[in-house]
Amino acid sequence: MLENNHKTIGVFVTSAHEEYQDILCRAICERAYEIGYNVAIFANFVGFGEQKYEIAESNIANIIKYEDLDGIILLSDTMVVKDFRSKIIKNIRKYSKCPVVSVRQEIEEYQNVLIKDNTVLDEIILHFINHHKFTKLNFLTGPEDNPVSIQRLNTYKRILTEYGIPIEEERIAYGDFWKLSAYDAVEKWLADPNIYPEAIICANDYMAIAVCNALAQRGVLVPRDIAVSGCDNIEVTKDIIPPITTVGMPVYDMGREAVDKIHRQSKGLPQEDISYLKFITYIRESCGCEMEKNAKDIFRRRNNIIKELEDRDETISKTAYMSIDLTGVTTLDDLNNRLASYTYLNEGFSSFYMCLYTDWDRYQSDKEYGIPFSDREVSMEVGMKNGQWLQKVQFEAKELLPSIYLDHEPQVFYFNMLHHREKCYGYTAISFKKLQSYKSSYQGWLTNVCNALENIKIHSELNRLVYKLEDISIKDELTGLYNRRALHTLGQKYLDQCIKNHSNLMVFSADMDNLKYINDIYGHAGGDIALKAVASAMMNASEDDEICIRLGGDEFSVIGVEYDKEKVIQFVNKFNDAIQRFNKELAYEFKISISYGWGITKANENTTLEECLSVADKRMYLQKYEKKKRGL
Structure with missing residues (x-):
C-alpha cells in the first residue's frame, strides 16, 4: 500500500x-x-x-x-x-x-453511517398537506428494486394513509434517479385529468429539476400551476428558477463520521454499529413559498x-x-x-x-x-x-x-x-x-x-505480425534456416557491414553428396531427417550471429563477419563433429556425406556478394570432385 x-x-x-x-x-x-x-x-x-x-x-x-x-x-x-x-x-x-x-x-456485517430514509421526506410531505392544503400529491421515486426508492415511497404512502388521503397507484411513477424518466411521468400525469397533480414529490433533486423542465415545456408553471419538491439538496437546486424545495443530507458530516468510526474501531473504542445523522429540510419557491433572498449570495453563485x-x-x-x-x-x-x-x-x-x-x-x-x-x-x-x-x-x-x-x-x-x-x-x-x-x-x-x-x-501488434510474415518469407519451412531470399537481403547487409568496418566476410558453402540415394532408398522422410541434421550441424557450429541458409535442395550456405582462418577452422571442425555424431548414433540406417568449401574476403566498395559466394562454391565443388575421384 x-x-x-x-x-x-x-x-x-x-x-x-x-x-x-x-x-x-x-x-x-x-x-x-x-x-x-x-x-x-x-x-x-x-x-x-x-x-x-x-x-x-x-x-x-x-x-x-x-x-x-x-x-x-x-x-x-x-x-x-x-x-x-x-x-x-x-x-x-x-x-x-x-x-x-x-x-x-x-x-x-459492517459499520454503517446512515440517515433514516423512511422519514427523510416527512417534513416536505407534511408541508404540502398542512401548509398548502394539497391532497393531490404525485410521487416520482427511483428504481423499483433500490432500497432508497422503496423507503422514500413508503414514507409517501405512510403519511397519506395517516391523513386519510387515498393512495392511487396511477399517481406513483418509478424513475431512474436521473433526468429522462421525469419526462415520461409528467406526460402521463398531465394527460389524465383524474391524476393531474397539485404537487409532484420527487425522490431526488435530479428528477425534480427534470420535472420542472418537463412542465415548462408544456406551458405549466412551477409553482403557480403545480408545486415540485426534491431530495438531497444538490448545489444547483438553489440556482435554478424557481429554487427547489428539498431535503439536505448532512453529507459532509457523514464523510467525517465514516472516518471516525474506522478510527474508533481500530482503537477498540465502543460504538454503535449504525450512526444515524439528521437531515435538514429547505423550504424554497418551488413549493409555492416565498424565499428570503440574499443578493450577495445569489451574485456569488451566479458568477x-x-x-x-x-x-x-x-x-x-x-x-x-x-x-x-x-x-x-x-x-x-x-x-x-x-x-x-x-x-x-x-x-x-x-x-x-x-x-x-x-x-x-x-x-x-x-x-x-x-x-x-x-x-x-x-x-x-x-x-x-x-x-x-x-x-x-x-x-x-x-x-x-x-x-x-x-x-x-x-x-x-x-x-x-x-x-x-x-x-x-x-x-x-x-x-x-x-x-x-x-x-x-x-x-x-x-x-x-x-x-x-x-x-x-x-x-x-501489426509490427510483430509484419516481422513474423517477413520472417516466414525468408525462412525454410523444413529446417528453420533462412532461405535463398535471405541470402540477398541479410547477406548483403553483412557485406555492407564489412565494407563499412573494413573487416572480413566469411562464406561457407556445403552440398550433400548422397541426398538422392537416401531419398530413393529411405524415402523423402529419410531425406528430410538428413537435411535437418545438416541444418542442426550448421546451427551448432555458429556462435557469432552467422546467417545459416538452405539455398534449396541439398545446398547450404553460412555467412559470417569478422572471421579469420583460425575461426573458420573452428567452425568447420564443429560442423564436422556434429555430422560425425549423427553418423555414429546408429539411429538411422543411412549416413550423411557432405562436401564443403569456404572463403574469406577482405571487403571493399568493389566487393560483391556473388564474388564471395563463388570463392566458397569453387572450393566446395573441388572437394566434391576429389571425393568422386577417390570413389568416396
Missing part, C-alpha cells in the same frame, strides 16, 4: 466527480488528514450501457491488496457500475481484517456558475484537440512526452502517475493473463509532481505507487483504471493541491489516453 509510514483508508466510489460524492470524499480526506491517515480513493465511471466498458471499470476493485488496507469506506449508494460492489464485498470477505464502513446503504460553464467549454475544446493529437501516437515514448502538455487540463492537480502493467500490450484479458492485478509488476511510465517530471521506475503493483515519490505527510490519491473496453492496461493516480475531486471532463481525458494506448498496442 502507500508506503509513507501512515495507515491507509481505501474509499470505493462511482462517479467521484458528482457533487454528492465530491463532498463526501472531501470530508473523508479532511478528517483522515487530521488524524494521520492516507486516503486511496478507488473510483470508476458509468458506462451508459456499454457492458465491456463497465467490466473493466469495475476492475478498480481488484488492483489492491485488501489485507494491506487499514480501513475501508464504501459509498454504497453510488455503486451503479456492474459487478463493482460484488467484487469489493468478495475481496473484503476473503482478505480484509480492517474496519469497514458503508455510507448511506446498510450492510449488516461561479458562469465561470464553471466557461471553464467547461474550454476544457471540452482542449480535450477534443487532445483526442485528435493523440490519434497519431504509435509509441509509448511519444505518448508519455505529449501527456506533459495535457496533464495540466486537470485543473489544480499536484501530482499525476500513469502506471502500466509491464506487459500491458501482450494479453487480451485478465483471465488470459492468469495473474491478479495486485500481484503484477508495474511500470510508472509518466510521473509528474509539483510541476517536475519524475524518472520512470518499476515496482510491485501491491505498493500502488513507488514509495520513493511519496511525501511523508498523509496523502490523498484518486485511482482509475486504464483500459480499452474490457482490456485493462494499468491505472492512473492523481492528487490535488486542495481537497477536491477531478472534474467530469476527467473521464473524457482518460478515454483519450486509453484510446492512444490501444493505438500503440495495435501498432505494436
Whole structure:
C-alpha cells in the first residue's frame, strides 16, 4: 500500500466527480488528514450501457491488496457500475481484517453511517398537506428494486394513509434517479385529468429539476400551476428558477463520521454499529413559498456558475484537440512526452502517475493473463509532481505507487483504471493541491489516453505480425534456416557491414553428396531427417550471429563477419563433429556425406556478394570432385 509510514483508508466510489460524492470524499480526506491517515480513493465511471466498458471499470476493485488496507469506506449508494460492489464485498470477505464502513446503504456485517430514509421526506410531505392544503400529491421515486426508492415511497404512502388521503397507484411513477424518466411521468400525469397533480414529490433533486423542465415545456408553471419538491439538496437546486424545495443530507458530516468510526474501531473504542445523522429540510419557491433572498449570495453563485460553464467549454475544446493529437501516437515514448502538455487540463492537480502493467500490450484479458492485478509488476511510465517530471521506475503493483515519490505527510490519491473496453492496461493516480475531486471532463481525458494506448498496442501488434510474415518469407519451412531470399537481403547487409568496418566476410558453402540415394532408398522422410541434421550441424557450429541458409535442395550456405582462418577452422571442425555424431548414433540406417568449401574476403566498395559466394562454391565443388575421384 502507500508506503509513507501512515495507515491507509481505501474509499470505493462511482462517479467521484458528482457533487454528492465530491463532498463526501472531501470530508473523508479532511478528517483522515487530521488524524494521520492516507486516503486511496478507488473510483470508476458509468458506462451508459456499454457492458465491456463497465467490466473493466469495475476492475478498480481488484488492483489492491485488501489485507494491506487499514480501513475501508464504501459509498454504497453510488455503486451503479456492474459487478463493482460484488467484487469489493468478495475481496473484503476473503482478505480484509480492517474496519469497514458503508455510507448511506446498510450492510449488516459492517459499520454503517446512515440517515433514516423512511422519514427523510416527512417534513416536505407534511408541508404540502398542512401548509398548502394539497391532497393531490404525485410521487416520482427511483428504481423499483433500490432500497432508497422503496423507503422514500413508503414514507409517501405512510403519511397519506395517516391523513386519510387515498393512495392511487396511477399517481406513483418509478424513475431512474436521473433526468429522462421525469419526462415520461409528467406526460402521463398531465394527460389524465383524474391524476393531474397539485404537487409532484420527487425522490431526488435530479428528477425534480427534470420535472420542472418537463412542465415548462408544456406551458405549466412551477409553482403557480403545480408545486415540485426534491431530495438531497444538490448545489444547483438553489440556482435554478424557481429554487427547489428539498431535503439536505448532512453529507459532509457523514464523510467525517465514516472516518471516525474506522478510527474508533481500530482503537477498540465502543460504538454503535449504525450512526444515524439528521437531515435538514429547505423550504424554497418551488413549493409555492416565498424565499428570503440574499443578493450577495445569489451574485456569488451566479458568477461561479458562469465561470464553471466557461471553464467547461474550454476544457471540452482542449480535450477534443487532445483526442485528435493523440490519434497519431504509435509509441509509448511519444505518448508519455505529449501527456506533459495535457496533464495540466486537470485543473489544480499536484501530482499525476500513469502506471502500466509491464506487459500491458501482450494479453487480451485478465483471465488470459492468469495473474491478479495486485500481484503484477508495474511500470510508472509518466510521473509528474509539483510541476517536475519524475524518472520512470518499476515496482510491485501491491505498493500502488513507488514509495520513493511519496511525501511523508498523509496523502490523498484518486485511482482509475486504464483500459480499452474490457482490456485493462494499468491505472492512473492523481492528487490535488486542495481537497477536491477531478472534474467530469476527467473521464473524457482518460478515454483519450486509453484510446492512444490501444493505438500503440495495435501498432505494436501489426509490427510483430509484419516481422513474423517477413520472417516466414525468408525462412525454410523444413529446417528453420533462412532461405535463398535471405541470402540477398541479410547477406548483403553483412557485406555492407564489412565494407563499412573494413573487416572480413566469411562464406561457407556445403552440398550433400548422397541426398538422392537416401531419398530413393529411405524415402523423402529419410531425406528430410538428413537435411535437418545438416541444418542442426550448421546451427551448432555458429556462435557469432552467422546467417545459416538452405539455398534449396541439398545446398547450404553460412555467412559470417569478422572471421579469420583460425575461426573458420573452428567452425568447420564443429560442423564436422556434429555430422560425425549423427553418423555414429546408429539411429538411422543411412549416413550423411557432405562436401564443403569456404572463403574469406577482405571487403571493399568493389566487393560483391556473388564474388564471395563463388570463392566458397569453387572450393566446395573441388572437394566434391576429389571425393568422386577417390570413389568416396
